[in-house]
Amino acid sequence: MTAKRIVAAKRDHHLSDLSFLLVQALNGLASASSLFIIAAGLTIVFGVTRIVNFAHGSFYMLGAYFGVTLIPRLLDVSSSFPMFLAGVLAAALGVGLIGVAMELVLLRRIYKVPELFQLLATFGVVLAVQDLVLKIWGPLDILGPRAPGLRGAVDILGHRFPSYELFLIAMGPLVLGALWLLMHKTRFGVLVRAATQDREMVGALGVNQALLFTGALFLGAALAGLGGALQTPKLAANPHMDISVIAEAFVVTVVGGMGSVPGAFLAALLIAELQAFGILIFPKITLVLVFLLMALVLVVRPWGLMGRPEAGQARVVLPEGIVRLQRFGRAEHVAVAAAGVILLALPLVGDAYAIKVAIEVLAFALAAFSLNFLIGVGGIVSFGHAAYFGLGAYAAGLMVTRLGLPMEPALIAAPVIAGLGAALFGFFVVRLTGIYLAMLTLAFAQIVYAVAFQWVEVTGGDNGVVGVWPSRWAGGRTTYYYLALVVVAAAVVLLRRGIYAPFGYTLRAARDSAVRADAIGIDVRTHRWLAFTIAGAAAGLAGGLFAFSKGSIDPTLISIPMSVDFLVMTLLGGVQTVVGPLVGAAAFHSIRDLLMPLTDYWRLLLGLAIIAIVLAFPRGIVGGALLLRSRLGWDDAVARARARTPA
Amino acid sequence: MSLLAAEGLDKSFGGVVAARNVTFAVEAGKLLAIIGPNGAGKSTIFNMVGGQLRPDAGRVMLAGHDITGLAPRRIWRLGVGRTFQVAQTFVSMTVAENVQMALISRHGRTRAWWPDASGLYREEAIALLDRVGMSANAERPSSELAYGDVKRVELAVALAGAPKLLLMDEPTAGMAPKERAQLMELVHGIARERGLGVLFTEHDMDAVFAHADDIIVLVRGEIIAAGRPDEVRANARVREVYLGGSGGADGGPARTSATAG
Numbered sequence: 090m091t092a093k094r095i096v097a098a099k100r101d102h103h104l105s106d107l108s109f110l111l112v113q114a115l116n117g118l119a120s121a122s123s124l125f126i127i128a129a130g131l132t133i134v135f136g137v138t139r140i141v142n143f144a145h146g147s148f149y150m151l152g153a154y155f156g157v158t159l160i161p162r163l164l165d166v167s168s169s170f171p172m173f174l175a176g177v178l179a180a181a182l183g184v185g186l187i188g189v190a191m192e193l194v195l196l197r198r199i200y201k202v203p204e205l206f207q208l209l210a211t212f213g214v215v216l217a218v219q220d221l222v223l224k225i226w227g228p229l230d231i232l233g234p235r236a237p238g239l240r241g242a243v244d245i246l247g248h249r250f251p252s253y254e255l256f257l258i259a260m261g262p263l264v265l266g267a268l269w270l271l272m273h274k275t276r277f278g279v280l281v282r283a284a285t286q287d288r289e290m291v292g293a294l295g296v297n298q299a300l301l302f303t304g305a306l307f308l309g310a311a312l313a314g315l316g317g318a319l320q321t322p323k324l325a326a327n328p329h330m331d332i333s334v335i336a337e338a339f340v341v342t343v344v345g346g347m348g349s350v351p352g353a354f355l356a357a358l359l360i361a362e363l364q365a366f367g368i369l370i371f372p373k374i375t376l377v378l379v380f381l382l383m384a385l386v387l388v389v390r391p392w393g394l395m396g397r398p399e400a401g402q403a404r405v406v407l408p409e410g411i412v413r414l415q416r417f418g419r420a421e422h423v424a425v426a427a428a429g430v431i432l433l434a435l436p437l438v439g440d441a442y443a444i445k446v447a448i449e450v451l452a453f454a455l456a457a458f459s460l461n462f463l464i465g466v467g468g469i470v471s472f473g474h475a476a477y478f479g480l481g482a483y484a485a486g487l488m489v490t491r492l493g494l495p496m497e498p499a500l501i502a503a504p505v506i507a508g509l510g511a512a513l514f515g516f517f518v519v520r521l522t523g524i525y526l527a528m529l530t531l532a533f534a535q536i537v538y539a540v541a542f543q544w545v546e547v548t549g550g551d552n553g554v555v556g557v558w559p560s561r562w563a564g565g566r567t568t569y570y571y572l573a574l575v576v577v578a579a580a581v582v583l584l585r586r587g588i589y590a591p592f593g594y595t596l597r598a599a600r601d602s603a604v605r606a607d608a609i610g611i612d613v614r615t616h617r618w619l620a621f622t623i624a625g626a627a628a629g630l631a632g633g634l635f636a637f638s639k640g641s642i643d644p645t646l647i648s649i650p651m652s653v654d655f656l657v658m659t660l661l662g663g664v665q666t667v668v669g670p671l672v673g674a675a676a677f678h679s680i681r682d683l684l685m686p687l688t689d690y691w692r693l694l695l696g697l698a699i700i701a702i703v704l705a706f707p708r709g710i711v712g713g714a715l716l717l718r719s720r721l722g723w724d725d726a727v728a729r730a731r732a733r734t735p736a
Numbered sequence: 737m738s739l740l741a742a743e744g745l746d747k748s749f750g751g752v753v754a755a756r757n758v759t760f761a762v763e764a765g766k767l768l769a770i771i772g773p774n775g776a777g778k779s780t781i782f783n784m785v786g787g788q789l790r791p792d793a794g795r796v797m798l799a800g801h802d803i804t805g806l807a808p809r810r811i812w813r814l815g816v817g818r819t820f821q822v823a824q825t826f827v828s829m830t831v832a833e834n835v836q837m838a839l840i841s842r843h844g845r846t847r848a849w850w851p852d853a854s855g856l857y858r859e860e861a862i863a864l865l866d867r868v869g870m871s872a873n874a875e876r877p878s879s880e881l882a883y884g885d886v887k888r889v890e891l892a893v894a895l896a897g898a899p900k901l902l903l904m905d906e907p908t909a910g911m912a913p914k915e916r917a918q919l920m921e922l923v924h925g926i927a928r929e930r931g932l933g934v935l936f937t938e939h940d941m942d943a944v945f946a947h948a949d950d951i952i953v954l955v956r957g958e959i960i961a962a963g964r965p966d967e968v969r970a971n972a973r974v975r976e977v978y979l980g981g982s983g984g985a986d987g988g989p990a991r992t993s994a995t996a997g
């Protein structure tokens with residue numbers, strides 16, 4: 090957060106300058122405090138509800154905006170430190186109430202749904218809040234007033250150190266102490282701890298349960314709001330602060346142990362100091378360092394420094410994904426043939442713009458299909474699939490622009506490089522399950538993102554690289570469309586083959602019961618690892634195709650929102666179906682393309698749509714259609730099967 | 737040389753001793769029962785033999801080879817099939833596909849990208865299901881089965897590996913008494929016909945005394961008695977644990993109708 094100032098300071102100081110190191114450590118402590126306050130809220134909410142709340146970043150952002158709105162008004166009344174503090178607390182309180190609203194309206198309905206849906210629903214809130222914030226406060230950064238009485242600096246061994254930072258340093262332990270009292274001396278706190286330690290406990294609470302969950306959300310959101318409001322004098326409120334902070338808060342929460350407040354404190358210290366000193370030694374890879382730490386902890390000790398391993402569930406539940414493999418009947422063959430005709434004829438009827446959109450749909454369709462190869466078949470809920478899409482895009486783009494190679498080898502390199510990346514990351518990913526797996530995929534995606542973002546000389550940093558054009562023969566839009574169509578169709582057919590083949594069955598077996606699979610000789614990890622690698626390679630191929638259609642690459646291709654887009658496509662089409670993700674990608678991207686130019690509220694709409702899907706339409710388009718068909722009795726395959734088997 | 741020999745197995749979880757110096761042997765063609773109250777450490781022993789848990793000390797020998805601490809999938813390849821106390825099946829697959837999956841694995845074709853798995857080793861799977869009386873249900877989703885039927889599917893899956901040794905952790909838990917007798921009859925028959933060694937545990941004493949060739953009695957991780965059924969029945973300490981002491985006043989073997997723990 091203080092990166093620029095630190096880099097500037099670094100120029101004038103030598104690493105062996107002890108007093109400088111001390112100041113640097115103090116800077117780290119100040120960031121640690123902020124980070125801790127925010128992450129404590131996230132970890133408490135997770136402990137009680139077992140939901141990883143993406144919207145925690147939105148709470149933080151709202152805290153900052155409430156702060157910059159309220160604090161100046163209060164300081165107008167009387168410019169004093171207590172007034173400043175009152176403003177900060179009011180902002181925190183306001184955000185706490187928003188947390189309560191979110192619990193009552195949304196979270197309450199999704200405690201029992203699969204993790205994938207929970208993560209997506211809370212991400213829907215993130216998107217909605219982003220647009221609302223833009224609407225209310227506008228796109229410009231808003232810096233808050235400085236705190237009366239803490240505007241100056243103190244002298245520390247010859248260095249000027251802002252007094253406000255000292256105040257922040259004190260806030261961390263203060264909040265930790267307050268939380269400790271709350272957790273140990275109040276009934277609410279005792280219940281929070283009990284719920285965190287023993288999931289079954291929560292069920293036994295009966296009526297209290299609803300109150301406990303609402304209370305946890307209030308506390309968690311208020312802490313995020315507090316963190317946001319406290320930042321306002323040094324960091325301007327801006328509409329992008331939610332995503333950046335949530336990534337950091339995830340790291341702290343995971344490293345400390347999900348659900349552990351003292352763990353969050355320790356982890357915040359560790360990470361803030363790692364950043365403060367890391368920037369001196371490896372200025373280029375600070376972001377990478379942080380996510381590497383998270384990845385390391387997840388691999389070695391997934392329950393974190395101070396968390397405890399969660400006992401596995403003995404319960405056998407139907408997995409969220411492809412349960413019954415539908416074989417193509419007459420209706421499906423007709424549908425596929427019709428889709429084929431439409432796709433082949435599209436350049437004849439559509440204009441250049443339609444073809445461009447269609448090419449993008451093709452690339453996304455392959456990416457989403459490969460994602461559901463992991464989720465629907467393997468039960469591997471990757472929250473960072475954009476990493477491999479992006480790796481493919483960058484591999485192809487950089488080969489063409491930096492090495493001057495033509496498109497053909499670049500399109501071969503895309504899946505190869507992405508597959509290698511997926512093999513490397515997947516080696517660790519497949520050792521985990523559930524929410525920890527999702528977090529690790531996210532961390533790896535953020536590492537790739539960070540590299541693309543920070544390694545400016547090669548990747549072009551934030552701006553990316555332009556001039557990623559296809560070879561001359563494929564340069565025409567229509568030709569490139571047909572090329573993409575052939576490549577995507579071949580990849581999809583091949584992947585689909587795998588789903589119906591012994592390999593796909595083995596993946597499903599490992600997903601359904603890893604214990605049983607192991608006990609019949611299946612090497613669960615290796616198969617999951619192969620699947621991860623193959624899906625990564627397919628996503629990379631999609632990324633390569635996309636790069637050439639767009640003519641450029643940039644880090645948004647690897648960003649969290651991109652990963653979420655793929656998840657939404659998959660979900661919209663239906664995670665329980667094989668072809669659903671293809672339909673989902675087409676529907677999602679065309680709707681986005683239609684609506685985006687018409688509205689300033691695309692993200693709001695998207696966010697609400699995600700929530701609506703999770704709450705009302707979890708089977709997606711294709712899953713819903715199949716359900717409808719069997720309800721109407723048109724399902725000849727099922728009907729025949731029923732007739733054959735005694736009920 | 738015994739088919740299976742456990743030598744001095746120890747295992748504890750934190751402070752809880754689940755197995756202490758457990759030594760026993762299973763001969764080919766014979767049924768050995770482990771009995772003992774809830775929490776005695778029976779499942780822990782199964783898991784140490786099956787590879788799901790690594791013993792803190794001691795050795796597990798299969799036909800003279802040390803298999804201690806090997807992964808379950810390797811132990812399976814060496815000829816050990818098992819069922820679990822809480823039945824583990826592939827809930828997204830049909831009954832037949834569950835067995836086919838095991839056969840695919842046995843034939844080393846889990847990585848194959850061709851052909852459709854639904855038709856692979858189908859006859860073999862149906863034959864195995866027939867052996868456990870489940871072939872009529874071959875096409876049903878395994879998630880729809882009654883619990884007793886799930887246990888039978890699990891047995892067919894275990895048999896698909898052509899095992900020399902069968903581990904069955906409470907094979908009849910959750911079944912009606914009549915069904916239990918039938919299943920134990922079935923297991924006994926299969927063991928005889930194929931010369932399998934069987935290690936099983938049961939809370940149903942009727943099943944144990946009717947079918948076991950030998951019995952070991954486990955209490956708090958320790959073997960307190962071992963021998964033929966009549967010897968164990970006559971053992972004073974066993975009578976104390978099962979009939980007296982801890983308050984079983986009904987006179988019959990404790991927990992005859994126990995449910996799964």
Ligand SMILES: Nc1ncnc2c1ncn2[C@@H]1O[C@H](COP(=O)(O)OP(=O)(O)OP(=O)(O)O)[C@@H](O)[C@H]1O
Nearest residue numbers: 749752753754773774775776777778779780781997
């Ligand atoms: N993974 C584990 N972690 C901690 N303790 C365990 C674990 N597995 C078993 N235990 C403990 O070890 C002891 C033996 O358990 P085990 O499941 O082997 O008993 P059991 O004889 O199979 O009981 P039951 O008849 O109820 O199935 C118990 O006290 C149990 O709580």
Ligand SMILES: [Mg+2]
Nearest residue numbers: 778779821997
């Ligand atoms: Mg047991």
